[in-house]
Amino acid sequence: MNRKLSATTGDRIETDQSILHFHTETIEVSRLSALTFFEAGEQSFAGQRFFWQNREKTFTLVGLGQAHTITSNAKEQRFDDVEQQWKRLTQNVVNDEHNLQPILFGGFTFDTENKVSGEWTGFPEAFFAVATYQLVMRNDQAYVSIHLITDEENTVDALEALRKERDELIHTAQVKALKTYAKPQIKSSYEPYKEEYLASISKVTSLIRQKEADKVVIARSLALQFEEQVSSPNVLSQVIMEQPESYLFGLEEQGKLFFGASPERLVKVSDMYAYSSCVAGSVKRGETVEEDELLGQGLLNDEKNRSEHQYVVDMILQTFKENCASYEIPHAPKLLKIRDIQHLFTPVEGPMKKEATILQLVKTLHPTPALGGVPRVKAMEVIREYEPMNRGLYAAPIGWLDAQGNGEFAVAIRSALLANDQAFLYAGGGIVADSEPASEYDETLVKLRPMLRALGGHLHE
Ligand SMILES: C=C(O[C@@H]1C=C(C(=O)O)C=C[C@H]1O)C(=O)O
């Protein structure tokens, strides 16, 4: 049975342009797979969908269609811009006892000053959407909301049409057996600027030795050409099966799907309490338990990796000191082991100051030295000079927030952009004084592996 939980009708929102009404209505549904719900939108909403699941698998979010989009090209102001637009849009949305509010999902690009054209050309510096049909799965319960944001006064017919389509989508998702997809067939692959990448590691290392910077993260890409077009549900089904210990995300926009499986939390806010994580320093998994332990212990004691890690800890800690009333942080990193790789990991948390918000934390934290470098501005200049690509949403904040200020953003690493019958996979690593090109290259291969596997590849496995 689908139970009706809440309805707010006709909240007035005054924007600069017009008066918008934000209608939301939520029902509880008895059984639903998030992936089949995503798939149910294949006919009508391909290109306007999103998928999100947290690492703990306690919160899953799917969006079909766009009731409203918020974009910004305001450079450093894009975080404030999105925050203000979202506040204005939700100022009258009433929270119900189930805390099922409309959710805004999207991301901010890595670097607004990057002018390199390519697969990301035309993508806004911030892109967020409120779904027309929103599925939230929390604590084993599934809720489907419809959202209608319009300047029309009379919405009776429009809402009725949305309810009808909602029921059809749920029905399709519930009765359709989960498809098993064949892996995409790769026709060819290449590593753009491989030589330039290797040369840049030497150059950046020498810049660091000359004290021009302390740490700079340099990334590269891998391009795949498929035999035929690859669908979003296909690749999402692969990452859901293959990467259970990571944040899973997918965002369709401009006919492409940006997706990934990231182990790295940028920030989570729950009732004005903030959580972040320092993830930097890497080694592969071992073939045996013993080798895995040895590699892990080696990583914990490795000076080069500990220094990569410490820059991240120092910077995130500074942000918590400024934005939180107090904070907690362990004195030494632990190991974070995921399928293909192990990282040094230090969690940070603390109660936020009254004026702090999730998007202000995202703005202050991005890019952490795990993805940018130290000092930040210099590192960004070095990245622009030595990385001949545009990162787009790779290494950037991706996630969600609600109208109450709760939400979570991951760092969009272990990610790829799927564009019809092509894909671009991205990976990088933290360069410090004693980095070596060959081992950094190998580290990127390990980091490319999850997306490569999901896309039917098996290079270097
Ligand atoms: C840059 C990436 O990962 C980051 C760099 C790491 C490193 O250099 O050790 C480890 C984790 C991430 O913070 C990536 O996966 O592309």
Ligand SMILES: [Mg+2]
């Ligand atoms: Mg590294």
